[in-house]
Amino acid sequence: MSETLTAESVLPPAPGAEDYLALDFVNSAIALPGGQFIDLLGTPGATNQWLTERGLAPADAGVQEMCTTQLRSLREHLRGLFAARVAGVPALPAALSAVNDAMSRAPTAALLQWDEKKGPYRATPCPTTEILDRALATLAANTADLLTSPDADRLTTCGSTPCNRYLLRHGRRHWCSIRCGDRARAARAYARRTQSKPD
Template sequence: MIDQPGLPPAQGEEEHLSLALANTAIALASGHTVDLLGTPAQANHWLTERGLAPVDAGMREMCATQLRSLREQIRSLFASRAEGLPALPAAVRAINDAMTRVPTAPLLQWDDKTGPYRATPHPTTAIVDHALATLAADAADLLTGPDADRLTACGSAPCNRYLLRYGRRHWCSTRCGDRARAARAYARRTTSP
């Protein structure tokens, strides 16, 4: 596995954190895959860069797994939307679960000895839940908002990133656009008599 792909953000990632999350699993032309959330430290770093977690959040593997799982559900919904196919019910449920899991106030707890009290969940869990809720809400906004019709998959195989299409651009980066044009030119040369 490679550390960093060196790709610029795809069109729309700055406006939609869910698009940036979907693009953290990158298939490279070399056949390698890059997972920018592969370890708890990488997941913490990614969330910190986007203002969704403090640097010292203490991310654990369970938290990183939850983030990667939400990424796959969002990718599934983006693929369904981009291809005009029905969404998987499990993906819709995952988004809704992430959005509704976060309490807006400290919850009522009950201790058998001391009685009722109010408390928030474990701080790291609360940070992750809030980040997941924010990302899920952004995905729901993207899928139902004015940008939804511009959501598309990168048109350069084997790239698996998503972007918001502007004009005729169907590639997530200049690198992918160059690769797609080179592949078309090669195909024309090899099929010409």
């Protein structure tokens, strides 16, 4: 299978991912039926593509394995925070520290720059070595925004086994996609049929 996997080729974005990049980020590790697992940050190339598609890195950023590992580590901490929020339990201190550390990595002040022809202007520097820090800071800040917003009350996990994605619930919908909803309904129907059959 030479086709490059994107989130859209596997499943459509979960409800809320269009509003919160952090939701899209935690859902970049996808459990599928039949024991299949797809990690959209599985390789440096795939990670670079994911970051580029979301405006977090240029296409030629040259993401290395170390960067990919740091992003996957942050993703697991964010998944832990989301799980704690959904379960209504305290978050692990390590997950909170990881988010706060990531948010503090990128400078927030636009520095004074000088162009020989246009004169002074302000811009935030972003050399290649800072791309990862900026991506981590952006994802962590978006997580903090989501978890402290009224939308956090709608955060839930997909109700279709084995799906591991998070979503923002709309009404009674508890599935991240139509495919997961159909699978959950089919599983319930099968369970009812097998329970009602006499032995």
